[in-house]
Amino acid sequence: MLDLLLSLLVAQSTPAAPPPEEVVKPQQVRPLPGQLDAVPTFNSNSPELVLKEGILLSTFPTEGKKAPSAHLNFPFRGRFDVFAHHVAKADPPEDLRSLYLGIILHNPTAESVTVNVLQGASYLSQPDAPFIQLPAFSPNLLGNVFAGPGDRVMLDVLRGRRQDIFPDQIVIPAGESRMLLNQPIPVKGLTPPLNGRSTLARLRSNGTVYAASLAMFARTNTDGSERAPTLEEWQNLLNNSDVSSPRDKVPTPLEETGKPRIYGRVAGVGRGAQWRAFIVDSPKAKSLTIPQPGQAFSYALSTLHGGTLGTEQIQSAPLLVRYPDTAYRAHGNYAIQYSLKLPLYNNTPTSQTVSISIQTPLKEDRLTKPGLRFFTTPARQVFFRGSVRIRHRDDNGQPKTNFIHLVQRRGQPGEALAVLNMKTGDRRLVEVDFLYPPDATPPQVLTVSTQGK
Known part of the structure; x- marks a missing residue:
């Protein structure tokens, strides 16, 4: 969508071209042939454009939560992937606070759980991977050709990389939570004030964990500078907030025909990685x-x-x-x-x-x-x-x-x-x-x- 929003700004001043010929x-x-494996994928892509703080996707249990419908009660154990793809925009334009994306993992058991990060990457559109014009075909043996954060993240994981913002493992004590990701999507200094972040982490847990992706604006230090939210602030948001907004278009039922098809954006756990x-x-x-x-x-x-x-x-x-x-x-x-x-x-x-x-x-x-x-x-x-x-x-x-x-x-x-x-x-x-x-x-x-x- 970030690519689409930027292209729309250009398209407004570009005359329409005649339709191309078909062959x-x-x-x-x-x-x-083949099929998807059974590895679950935490897929956080709705709302894609995030303007309000709140829950993007939570697989936590509903107990003790202020908005039970925001929690899907799906436990992970063993291999699973975490994917998140979201966009921040200054709204109103003078509100230039950074939106933080937090991904939290929780251990509900009575023993500590170790989560190994096998591969992982998280990039911003600006400045990490802007949508630049590239040729249709580019040799990329060195891994330095990409346009857009999703493109760069997929390339890193394909090459077996784990970006240094991810530890090789996270130990979560019994009954506690830890952050897998706590990174900003800054918009200050950008024209338009619009930015996106894509994230993919391949994980293996030796015990049961729940996961949630959350959106929170940067907190402010006494000197006016921004700081990342703390684990406690993320936990408070998880327990007391509802799903973030604005919501994306509601999808049309898969079996419905005769109407324009709206696929919708994904917020759930997919079967297959x-x-x-x-x-x-x-x-x-x-x-x-x-x-x-x-x-x-x-x-x-x-x-x-x-x-x-x-x-x-x-x-x-x-x-x-x-x-x-x-x-x-x-x-x-x-x-x-x-x-x-x-x-x-x-x-x-x-x-x-x-x-x-x-x-x-x-x-x-x-x-x-x-x-x-x-x-x-x-x-x-x-x-x-x-x-x-x-x-x-x-x-x-x-x-x-x-x-x-x-x-x-x-x-x-x-x-x-x-x-x-x-x-x-x-x-x-x-x-x-x-x-x-x-x-x-x-x-x-x-x-x-x-x-x-």
Whole structure:
């Protein structure tokens, strides 16, 4: 949304361009094999624009809380992820206090609990990761290409990093709470006074914990300077506040048709943190036969209600608990990792040039034409902005790992992530990994194509 708000300011002074022309590429679209794992994801993305103090998402029990409906009573134990993506804006414009985002973990048991932080990152739009213009395709082996805080956070976690604002572990004594995150979203000195913060932490707990994300304005020292809220202040807000506002648009029911579809934003616990896929010709096969020369096939990515590209497959993570005015599923699968393995096999009698790409076709539920629709000139809206890791053996048999940053607009076919020259009978395993980035718009496809002779 931060990207959208900034782009709207620009769009107000930009004349409308004529609609781009469409082209249909006759490639088969297949459902993505595999499924989401069962690792729960704490998903705090509503309200995205936070103007009032309060609870963003709480999985705490309702007992002893002033607003019981703000607490979803969902305990975590073992592996779980915490994702949060929120925007602060000066309202009114002269109110330039920093909004703090707090993520609190509570141990309800009679013994201490240790929470290990496996990977984690949290970045601001300003100054950490501004929405700069980037090429459609950028090599990113060093991890220094990103635009937007969600993009940068997903890149860090994909690379296995734990940012230094996170400890390697948090020990929570019996019956007590500790802060996983206590960081500001400053707006002072920014034009417009608007900023956002994205956060993702992969955690493992050896006991039961509850989690909550909270919003509170900076407290003021005696000299007028700002300070972060204390643990006690966060606990007081958790116990005595209701959900934050303004609330986002209420989603339309998933089964409803005939009305404009409102997906809503997510505030709940999703089932799944990673989608693993071993992509082969059939469930019992061990390889994926490459397309015939001049042909291509695609696998759907991040499909959702109303956007399955003819596969009838919904990949959006189901929500185990949610607030009733927020999204019914984790549409877009923000922060969920896709780990895709393609054991390619050239069964043709000659050598073939095979390419792997990610594409952003026009969203459809049922394909209106036999293939995917693209624009000859991509539209203005950016629908995917993030990094992809691709691993394979090159034509000399040497292992190769690339990180590539993609910026894809609506209807953009995309460039090849890798090009393989495969001899007849050649087998080549290709692995593609990425975390679906916040501010992206689904669906996309992973496409395998063979060059025509």
